[in-house]
Amino acid sequence: MIPKNDLSDGDLLRLMLAGDEEALALLYRRRQATVYRFALQMCGSKTIAEDVTQEVFLFLMREGHVFDPARGALSSFLLGVARNHVLRRLRVEQLLAPLGDDPDEEVPLHASSDDCPLEDLTRAETIESVRKAVLSLPTKYREVVVLCELQDVSYVETAEILGCAIGTVRSRLHRARALLLEKLRPVAEIEETGAASVKSARCFA
Amino acid sequence: MNDEEMLTRGLKALAAEMDQLEAPADVERKVLEAFRARQVVRPISARRWNARYWVAAAVAAMLLIAVSVVAYRLNRRVDDQRNAVKQEQPQSVPKVDDKTINQEQVAGVQEQEPLATVVRPKHVRHTNVHRPENTQLANHVNTEVATDFIPLTYMTPVNLQDGGQIVRVELPRSALANFGLPVNMDRYNEKVKADVLLGVDGMAHAIRFVQ
Numbered sequence: 117m118i119p120k121n122d123l124s125d126g127d128l129l130r131l132m133l134a135g136d137e138e139a140l141a142l143l144y145r146r147r148q149a150t151v152y153r154f155a156l157q158m159c160g161s162k163t164i165a166e167d168v169t170q171e172v173f174l175f176l177m178r179e180g181h182v183f184d185p186a187r188g189a190l191s192s193f194l195l196g197v198a199r200n201h202v203l204r205r206l207r208v209e210q211l212l213a214p215l216g217d218d219p220d221e222e223v224p225l226h227a228s229s230d231d232c233p234l235e236d237l238t239r240a241e242t243i244e245s246v247r248k249a250v251l252s253l254p255t256k257y258r259e260v261v262v263l264c265e266l267q268d269v270s271y272v273e274t275a276e277i278l279g280c281a282i283g284t285v286r287s288r289l290h291r292a293r294a295l296l297l298e299k300l301r302p303v304a305e306i307e308e309t310g311a312a313s314v315k316s317a318r319c320f321a
Numbered sequence: 322m323n324d325e326e327m328l329t330r331g332l333k334a335l336a337a338e339m340d341q342l343e344a345p346a347d348v349e350r351k352v353l354e355a356f357r358a359r360q361v362v363r364p365i366s367a368r369r370w371n372a373r374y375w376v377a378a379a380v381a382a383m384l385l386i387a388v389s390v391v392a393y394r395l396n397r398r399v400d401d402q403r404n405a406v407k408q409e410q411p412q413s414v415p416k417v418d419d420k421t422i423n424q425e426q427v428a429g430v431q432e433q434e435p436l437a438t439v440v441r442p443k444h445v446r447h448t449n450v451h452r453p454e455n456t457q458l459a460n461h462v463n464t465e466v467a468t469d470f471i472p473l474t475y476m477t478p479v480n481l482q483d484g485g486q487i488v489r490v491e492l493p494r495s496a497l498a499n500f501g502l503p504v505n506m507d508r509y510n511e512k513v514k515a516d517v518l519l520g521v522d523g524m525a526h527a528i529r530f531v532q
Contacts, residue, residue: 132356140356144349152344169344173352177359243338246331266336297324300331 125190126183133180143190144173150191150267151198157262158202160251164209168201175201188276195269196277199259206255249299257292264289470518470527471500483521489531490515497530 120128120142128146131139151172155165175197176183183193250261263269263277264285275282491512497504518527 135360137353137356137360141349141353144352148349149343152348153339153342156342157339166344166348170348170351174355177356239334242331243335246328246335250332250335261332265332266339268336293325293328296332297328300328301324 126185129176129180129183129190132177140173140177143176147191147194148173151194154195154198154262154267155202157247157250157266158199158258159206160247164202164205168198168205171201172198188273192269192273192276195263195267196279199277203255245300246296249296252299253292253295257288257295260285260288261292261296465531467516467531468502468529470516470529472527473525485521485526486519488517488519490517500528500530502530 120131120138123131123139123142125143125146128139128143132143148169152165152169155168156162159165159168172194176194183190187193250258250266253261259278260274263274264271269277271282271285274285278285492515494504494509494511494513496515497513514531516529516531517525520526
């Protein structure tokens with residue numbers, strides 16, 4: 117008999133729908149991180165990401181029979197469900213303002229390198245600025261960046277998840293990268309000009 | 322390093338930083354609790370199926386009732402129509418005054434042919450069920466050609482005083498010759514239709530041939 121750990125997602129789903137709790141636990145542990153990270157990267161809120169993760173697996177319990185292996189992998193199916201939940205939450209709560217101001221909602225990013233603290237700090241700042249830039253993108257561009265660049269999902273799977281053509285994914289990603297560059301470029305320039313203005317102010321004082 | 326490369330590195334760094342993030346254990350606990358509760362209580366899908374079942378049953382019952390009402394009303398109309406036809410169809414020839422009856426009047430019976438009176442009653446809705454019958458009847462009335470009534474030798478006006486009946490019969494075509502009518506010898510063996518006027522005594526008083 118094959119151990120349950122070695123079973124495919126589809127087999128675990130079938131067992132889970134038959135009432136096997138262990139199958140659900142295995143499936144959850146196998147796929148929860150992907151769903152959680154996607155939700156977190158899409159909305160920037162840990163609370164919403166947790167809710168979405170829970171709702172995705174509750175949906176899988178209720179409507180798991182609608183999953184068709186011929187149409188794609190279970191991970192893509194779960195990401196598609198997660199996307200729908202995230203978009204719904206974003207619409208309802210209108211989380212269009214930059215997130216992360218609440219200390220409880222801060223996403224812990226650990227640049228753990230003991231060699232050079234200054235380099236770690238710079239890297240952490242860069243990551244934070246990129247994260248905020250991604251969060252400020254329009255939803256249709258943000259989801260493409262999150263899936264293709266951050267989740268490393270293929271274009272084909274991304275197209276399945278978003279329900280659009282691969283060409284659309286490519287064009288949206290291209291546009292999203294251009295927008296990110298625009299958003300990240302002024303930051304450096306502002307920092308430079310801001311430092312200069314502070315210096316001159318001191319002179320005047 | 323150009324901007325594109327910097328952006329790619331920044332995105333990869335962000336992905337690497339978030340790569341180890343997972344949902345809190347609390348979420349797994351809630352999911353498993355929900356799964357157990359769902360197993361204990363009742364499957365939601367089963368409840369939905371039951372709801373669908375009841376809705377479908379209700380719709381089926383309503384359809385059955387509607388069909389039954391329509392069928393009942395149709396049957397009532399059919400009965401009404403049949404009753405109306407029966408009432409309008411004369412069962413006998415009206416009484417004839419013995420002083421006025423003569424050969425012309427006997428021939429005039431043709432105008433009071435019962436078949437001609439069996440036309441569809443007023444205010445009766447025609448359905449496909451009855452159309453063939455009515456159509457057949459109408460065709461029968463419109464397409465028949467009949468001779469005048471020919472009195473038989475033993476006919477007397479008194480015999481028709483109390484009424485009579487017209488009976489459709491088939492006779493050998495040779496019978497036409499007995500009444501002085503031309504006979505097509507090529508169709509000598511065929512039958513010919515005739516209406517016989519019977520008195521209340523059951524005796525034949527007149528005859529006409531129908532084609």
